[in-house]
Amino acid sequence: MTKLLFNFLIFPGFLFTVVFGLAANWIDRKVTARIQWRVGPPWYQPLIDLVKLSIKEITIPRTASKELFLLSPMIGLSAATLVSTLVWLPNIDRVSTGFSGDIIVIVYLLTLPAIAVILGASASGNPLASLGASREIKMVIAYELPFIISLVVPVIKSHGVLKLSDIINYQAAHGSFVASLSGMIAFIVMIFCMQAKLGLVPFDASEAETEIMGGVLIEYSGMLLAIFKLTKAMLMVALPLFLITLFWQGFNFLSIWKYVILLVIIILIRNTNPRVRIDQAVGFFWGKMTLLAILAVLLAIKGM
Amino acid sequence: MSLRLKALTKSIWVYHMSTGSCNNCDIEILDMLTPRFDVERFGITLVGSIRHADAILVTGSLNLKTIPRIKAIYEQAPKPCVVIAIGVCACGQGMFKNGPNCPNPVDSVLPVDVYIPGCPPKPEAMIAGVVKLIEKLKGKK
Numbered sequence: 001m002t003k004l005l006f007n008f009l010i011f012p013g014f015l016f017t018v019v020f021g022l023a024a025n026w027i028d029r030k031v032t033a034r035i036q037w038r039v040g041p042p043w044y045q046p047l048i049d050l051v052k053l054s055i056k057e058i059t060i061p062r063t064a065s066k067e068l069f070l071l072s073p074m075i076g077l078s079a080a081t082l083v084s085t086l087v088w089l090p091n092i093d094r095v096s097t098g099f100s101g102d103i104i105v106i107v108y109l110l111t112l113p114a115i116a117v118i119l120g121a122s123a124s125g126n127p128l129a130s131l132g133a134s135r136e137i138k139m140v141i142a143y144e145l146p147f148i149i150s151l152v153v154p155v156i157k158s159h160g161v162l163k164l165s166d167i168i169n170y171q172a173a174h175g176s177f178v179a180s181l182s183g184m185i186a187f188i189v190m191i192f193c194m195q196a197k198l199g200l201v202p203f204d205a206s207e208a209e210t211e212i213m214g215g216v217l218i219e220y221s222g223m224l225l226a227i228f229k230l231t232k233a234m235l236m237v238a239l240p241l242f243l244i245t246l247f248w249q250g251f252n253f254l255s256i257w258k259y260v261i262l263l264v265i266i267i268l269i270r271n272t273n274p275r276v277r278i279d280q281a282v283g284f285f286w287g288k289m290t291l292l293a294i295l296a297v298l299l300a301i302k303g304m
Numbered sequence: 305m306s307l308r309l310k311a312l313t314k315s316i317w318v319y320h321m322s323t324g325s326c327n328n329c330d331i332e333i334l335d336m337l338t339p340r341f342d343v344e345r346f347g348i349t350l351v352g353s354i355r356h357a358d359a360i361l362v363t364g365s366l367n368l369k370t371i372p373r374i375k376a377i378y379e380q381a382p383k384p385c386v387v388i389a390i391g392v393c394a395c396g397q398g399m400f401k402n403g404p405n406c407p408n409p410v411d412s413v414l415p416v417d418v419y420i421p422g423c424p425p426k427p428e429a430m431i432a433g434v435v436k437l438i439e440k441l442k443g444k445k
Contacts, residue, residue: 213352221355
C-alpha cells in the first residue's frame with residue numbers, strides 16, 4: 001500500500017513527472033525562442049509561472065456552475081497522474097508491473113484530460129469558452145479514430161498482447177516495431193495524434209489565443225489555471241513515453257535521447273505550421289491519417 | 305515573502321487594453337516581443353484573457369464608451385494586478401485634453417501604477433518603465 005502510494009505520488013507518478021514535464025516545457029519554450037531568433041526564458045520560468053499562478057486570486061464567474069468549474073481541473077490532474085504512473089512503471093520494472101489490458105486503461109485515461117477541459121469550459125458560462133469546448137469535442141472525435149486504429153498495430157505485431165511490459169519484452173526479443181514498415185507508418189500517425197492530444201499549434205483551435213482569447217481556459221485563473229498547465233506538462237511526458245513504449249523498445253534513463261527526439265519533433269511541427277481550422281483538422285485526421293492507420297494495420301496483418 | 309515577490313515580478317503576464325488609441329502604442333507594445341527586445345527573457349508574455357493577467361497595459365485616450373468596459377476589465381482581473389498607462393494619451397490625455405469625447409484621464413478611473421509617456425513610447429522606454437515598476441514593488445514590500 002505504501003509502495004503503491006509512493007509510486008503514484010512521488011517516484012514515477014506525480015512529483016517526478018511534474019519535474020520532468022516542467023523541464024520539457026522549458027525546452028519547448030527555449031527551442032521555440034531560438035527558432036524565432038530570440039533568447040528565450042531562463043530554466044526556472046515554468047516553475048515560477050506555476051508558483052505565481054498559485055498565489056493569485058481564484059475568480060469564479062457569476063454565470064458558472066461552481067462545483068463543476070472547481071472540480072474539472074482535479075479530474076484532469078488525477079487522470080494525468082494515473083496515466084503517467086501506468087506508463088512509467090513497465091518501463092522501470094519490466095517483469096512484475098502492469099496488468100493484462102493496461103493499454104486500454106491508458107487509452108481511456110489519456111482522453112480524460114480533454115474531457116476535463118471540455119467540462120470546465122462548459123461549466124464556466126462564457127460564450128467563447130463554450131465555442132472552445134465545442135472545438136475540443138470535435139478534435140477529440142477527430143484524433144481518437146486514427147489513434148486507436150494505429151494502436152492496434154503493436155498489438156497485432158506482438159500476437160495479441162495487451163500488456164505494456166509484455167510488449168516491451170517482445171520488442172527486446174524481436175527488435176522494435178518502428179523498424180518495420182507498418183510500425184513506422186503507425187508511429188508517424190501516432191505522432192500527429194499526440195500533437196493534437198497535447199493541443200499544440202497546428203491543432204490548437206480550441207484555445208486559439210489570437211482568435212477566441214484562450215478559448216476553453218478563458219475564465220480560469222490562479223490555482224485552477226496552474227493545475228491545467230500542470231496537466232499539460234505531465235501529458236507532455238506521458239504521451240511521448242507511451243509511444244516509445246509501444247513502438248521503440250521502451251524507455252530507460254540511458255535512452256533519454258529517444259524522448260528528446262520525439263520532443264524536438266513535436267516542437268518543430270509546432271513552430272513550422274500555422275493553426276488549421278477545425279474542419280481542416282477533422283478532414284486531416286479522418287482522411288489521410290485514418291487511411292494511413294488502416295494501411296498500417298493491413299501491413300501488420302501481412303506481417304510486414 | 306521573498307519567493308512570493310520573486311514569483312510575482314519574474315513572471316508578469318500582460319493583458320493589452322486599447323481604450324480608443326490610434327494603434328501606434330499597440331504596435332510598439334508588440335515590438336517588445338520581437339527578437340530585438342524579447343521580453344520573454346524576463347518571463348513577460350502577452351495573454352488573451354484578463355483572467356490570466358498580472359498587468360493591464362492601457363493605451364489610448366479613455367473615451368466615454370470604454371469607461372464602463374475598462375472598469376469591468378479591472379474588476380474581472382485576479383488580484384494582485386497592476387495597471388500600466390502607455391502613451392501620452394493614457395498618461396494625461398495628450399492632444400485630446402479638451403476633446404468632448406474624452407473627459408476623463410485613465411488615472412481618474414483606475415489606480416495607475418506606472419506612467420510611460422511618449423507618442424508612441426519606444427520599446428526601451430517601456431522596458432525601463434517595467435523595471436521601475438518592479439523596483440517599486442520590491443521597495444514597497
